[in-house]
Amino acid sequence: MAKIKLLFIALLLSFGYMNGQGIPLPEHPRPDFERSEWTNLNGKWSFKFDKDDKGLEQDWKDGKVSFKKAINVPFPWGSELSGVADEADIAWYKKEIKVDESWKDKRTFVVIGASDWETTVWLDGVKLGTHQGGYTPFSFELTDHITYGRSQQLVIRVDDVRRDFTLYGKQGYGNARGIWQTIYLEARGTQYLDALHFTPDIDNSKVVATAYLVDDAQADQTVTVSVETESGPLNKTITIPQGSYSGSVSIEIPNQHLWSLDDPYLYDATAQLGNDVVKSYFGMRKISVKNMPGTDYPYISLNNEPIYLQLALDQSYHPEGFYTFPSDQFIKEEILRSKSIGLNGIRTHIKVEVPRKLYWADKLGLLVMSDLPNSWGEPERKMKAESEYTLREMVKRDFNHPSIFSWIVFNETWGLKHDDEYGGRYLPSTQNWVASMYYLTKSLDSTRLVEDNSICCGYGHTETDINSWHSYLPGYKWQEFLQQVSDSTYAGSGYDFEDGFYQANQPNINSECGNVWGYDGSTGDVDWSWDYHKMMNAFRDHPKIAGWLYTEHHDVINEWNGYWKFDRSEKFTGLEQIFPGMTLSDWHSKVYISTGGEISKSMKGGEQAEVPLTISVMSGENLGQQLTLKYKLTATDYLGEAHEGVEGSVQVPYQPWMQKTIDPIKVTMPDYSSVAALTLELSDAQGKVVGRNFMHFIIDSEEELSGITTHTVSAKDFKEAKWSAKSWDVLDGKKVNGAGKGKFVYAIEVPKKSIRKAKEVYFLAELSAKELFVKDQEQYQEDQDFMKGSRVSNSSNPNSYPMTDETLYPSEIEVWVNGKKVKSMTLTDDPADHRGVLSWHNQLRDGKLREAGSYGYLVKVPMDLDMVTSALESNNNKINVELRSVNGGGIAVYGKDFGRYVLDPGIVIVD
Structure with missing residues (x-):
């Protein structure tokens, strides 16, 4: 439903723009460099593809040839919001413009925020x-x-013919074809x-303003x-x-108000050269490197205070607009x-980000790592020239954004x-x-950190301000791996550096992590929260990183593996249901309590567990002299009922950066037999x-x-299975699917004797709907070029099992006992998230x-005692239970070693 709603809104916006009811992205595209007299040309343009590249020789520039299509600028052609499909590598745009008489005393320019790749502009054929x-x-x-006050043709x-030396990045996710930023x-x-x-200098309460011609x-x-x-x-x-x-x-700033x-x-500013006036802004902040106190x-430090980076890789794509977002409100909501x-930053991945997104990062307070896009060819002369040009231009354009703390080349x-x-x-x-590109970047901007190469896959650094690295691992491998990284990080080490280059005193950070590439052939769509939980514990146990x-x-x-789906609808981790009050932000808290590498452990009934605990404080905040740690054990028994168990509290001495x-x-x-959750809660003196x-x-x-007797069978020990699509089991029958x-x-x-004194008899099982995923149809496509945007189903990878989200897959089922229907119900979904502990x-x-x-869901079906x-x-002391899917939504049956509850399907007798 959420997808349908989003699509409807997108189409409505597009229809409105194309019918003169407004223009997309009407805001000035650069609040950091804005002149008051400007006219937005976004919206409907006449459009024509040039499949055979005949337009130049046939003088399409004169505007006499009919451009019969209409495109919604600035959305790249091929995107849904542009209104035109991708039919060719070359295309032409045409629009009537009129320059107001009041501009006569000034010079008039047409400005294009970005257009990929070679763009030529004519006015009335000139x-x-x-x-x-x-x-x-x-x-x-x-x-x-210009003929002022009269219509002219632009x-x-x-x-956009593909060239190996151009900076293509990941445009396979949606090509940035043609004009894709405001014109x-x-x-x-x-x-x-x-x-x-x-250039802010907070140590001396001043800013240096530099004007360029x-x-x-x-x-x-x-x-x-x-x-x-403020004065x-x-x-x-x-x-x-x-x-x-x-x-x-140099301008002294009295009582400077720092950007944090x-x-x-933000400080607003203007600059005037004759009759040219430009509005801009800046933030008084400093990016540097400081040691974590006591170590x-x-x-990496902000305003001379260390900051523990908790960032997300932001591909910065939109399903209907590709490189271009549908509205400024959407851009703001991204930040x-x-x-x-609880994140404090993003890395805008191999895309020079649109300025208004950087503006909202400035305005709302979010750090940004800014990438130079990559080519997919070889490092030959044209590629080097293209990289150097784009690097210079991106630093020039984005210099004033306080949110940007590093450039990644x-x-x-x-x-x-x-x-x-x-x-x-x-x-x-x-x-x-x-x-040399590192040094070029430092020469262009000495106020930020620069990374030569965000490294992965056996390649290392040369000259860099940040000792970063990528790693994708299953959750159970993170503790050992981070210990290895910590042990290998010291001045003079060649670990993660190319031959002849060595570590100095750079901050060591991870610059890409997760489980998406951590399993054989990647994961597809999968609950990321479990491995994420282990990974967060591991990172907080290794503060050298x-x-x-x-x-x-x-x-x-x-x-x-995103926090959100592509359409930005929600995914559900299940944290709130496991620990009421807990959210994803708790894994990003400045004060963190870790149980180490294991987040689940097998125990015997009555056995005592000794739980290791580490407290990681990534803040200089004064929270008093001690914290209170409250803990509680809540066990869900094999009937699916919760029981509160041992609980207590301890006092923990506190100090900043502990x-x-x-x-x-x-x-x-x-x-x-049960699944027990041990919850841990830290609170301050208040x-x-x-x-x-x-x-x-x-x-x-x-x-x-007490008073309970159960008679169960394993999930795989069914008497009969008959399914229209497919039936199979998981891990030797721990779960069965139809x-x-x-x-x-x-x-x-x-x-029979077991029910003589029975007060209640019911059937109990853990069941869910069962969607037939692509992987279950054995349609997985090998050798996909993921880096360039191969389009495959989110459930095609053999490892995949799509994470619980807003899109439900319900199944209407009936439960029959000895040939009689006793219950009809709906299994709401086929979910997968942190709640699937087993x-x-x-x-x-x-x-x-x-x-x-x-x-699955706990399904309890009461039975009439006389009927039983x-x-x-x-029936020779047996009860036949049929689980029927009547609408094609399927059924999954979970045994005691799979799912959420430690129970096999069976009959429960209450005395």
């Missing part, structure tokens, strides 16, 4: 210019060709500013800069001397989503290898060029909860509950997943 590159803004002057040709007309002064940069000044130029402060405006003058293209001035994640204060562990789950050595018989080599000459970056913020077309192992908790297990976590115990006991319409029939032996606990540790995290007695007499 060529204005050509630009090559797909990610950064460019402009052409119209002034000498024609644009975009050539607008702009009135500039007779002399005008090309860029305006603010397009060319060297023919005579001394004066630029007036005004900064709005009033501050005005300063910049002089750009003759023969220079830039000038700077909790208080993202020699280098951490709010990250903050809502390359990712996973993509585009840096020379193809040969060895499958591609990263040559020393290329490594030296990569090092100064942060992590989870893959990823939202699903894309072939990776489904990383401490505390005395273990000793808890005694109940003496009946009783405010500052951290939550939990672990599970799987308890096996021979003891029966897809389509059909039935499972169980014959459950119940001695399904995760009993997975084999062999790099594969078998319906991990899947679980009669049935046993006529």
Whole structure:
């Protein structure tokens, strides 16, 4: 339903734009560099594909050829919101424009935020210019060709033929074809500013303002800069001397108001050169490296305070707009989503992000790692030139965004290898060029950290400010792996560096992690919360590693491990149901309590468990001298009923940045088979909860509950199975599945004498709907090119079992007892998340997943005692129970070692 609603809204917006009821993205695209006189040209443009590349020779630039299609700019062609399918590599745009008489005393430009890849613009058939590159803004002057107050024709040709040297990134998720950022007309002064940069210096309470011209000044130029402060405006003058293209001035900021994640204060500013006025803003903040207090562990720091990075890889795609988001509100909500789950930053992945998203990160307080997109060819001359050009332009455009704390020049050595018989080599000459790109970036911006290469897959760093690395692992491997990384991280080590390059004192951070590539052939869509839980425990147990970056913020077309789905609808972890009050933010808390590498443990009934505990404080906040740790054990027995068990509290001495192992908790297990959750809650002196976590115990006991007798069969021991689509079992029958319409029939032996004193008899089982996934139809496609956007089903991977989300898959079922229908009901869904404790606990540790995290609903079917007695007499002490799927939604039956409850299907007798 959520998908349908989103699609309807998208189509409604598109229809409105295309029918003159408004334009998409009407806001100024660059609040950091804005002139007041501008006209947004987004919306309906005439459009024509040029499949045979005939447009130039046939003079389409004159506008006399009919462009019969209509495209919704600035959405890339091929995207749903553009209104046109992807039919060719070259296309033409046409629009009538009118420049107001009031602009006569200024110079008029057409500005395109981004267009991929070669873009040529004509006005009334006169060529204005050509630009090559797909990610950064460019402009052409119209002034000498304008007839003010009268309609004129703007024609644009975009050539997006694939070239190996261009920076393609992951456009396979949705190509950025043609114009994909806002296009607008702009009135500039007779002399005008090309860029305006603010360099904050919080240690000295000042900011340096630098003004840039397009060319060297023919005579001394004066630029007036005004900064709005809480004490009033501050005005300063910049002089750009003759023969220079830039000038700077230092501005003291009284009572400086720092930009921080909790208080993202921005200073508004304007700069005036003659009759050219530009509005901008900046934040007073500092990015540096400081040791974590009390240690020699280098951490990335904000305003001279270490910050533990908790980030998400943000592919920054939209299912209907691809590279382009449908509205500014949606862009804002993207930033709010990250903050809502306790993240403090994102990495905008191999895409030069749209400026308004960076604006909202500035405005709302979220850190950003900014990537240069990659090519998929070899590092030859054209690729190097394209990379250097785009790097310069992205730093120039985005310099003022306080949210950006680092530039990442390359990712996973993509585009840096020379193809040969060895499958591609990263040559020393290329490594030296990569090092030179690091130095180039530092020369362009000395205020931020720079990464040469966000490394993976056996390749290492050259020169870098951050010792980052990627790793994708099953949850059970993280503790050992992070210990190895910690032991290998020290000045002079060559670990994770190329030959001839060595570690210095860089912060060591993970810059991509998760389970998506951690299993054989990746995972497909799977409950990520279980492995995530283990991974978070492991990271917080290894504070030498100064942060992590989870893959990823939202699903894309072939990776489904996002916090949100591709349409940004919700996924459900089940945390709130396991531990009321707990959310995903608790795994991102500044104060964290960890039980170590194991989050589930097998126990015997009555056995005592000793639970190791570590407290990790990643904050300088004063929370008092001690914390209170409350713990409680709640066991769900083999009838599915919860019982509160042992509970208590201990006092824990507190200090900022504390990383401490505390005395273990000793808890005694109940003496009946059950799944028990041990919840842990940390609170400060005022009783405010500052951290939550939990672990599970799987308890096996021979003891029966008082007054209860059960007669069960294993899930796989059915008498009959008949299914229209397919039936199969999981892990030697721990779970059985029937897809389509059909039935499972169980014959459950119940001695007649056992019901003589019975007060109640009922059938009990854990059941769910059973969707027939692509993997169950054995349709998995091998050798997919995931990095370039192969489109496959989210359930096609053999490891997959789609995580619980807003889309339900219900099944209408009937329960029949000895040939009589006794109950009809709906199994709401075929879910998989952290609640499927037994399904995760009993997975084999062999790099594969078998319906991990899947679980069902507790189904209780009361039986009439007379009917039961009669049935046993006529059926040789057996009760036949039929579980029928009547609408094709299937049935999964869970045994005591799979799902959520430690029970096999059976008959329960209450005396």
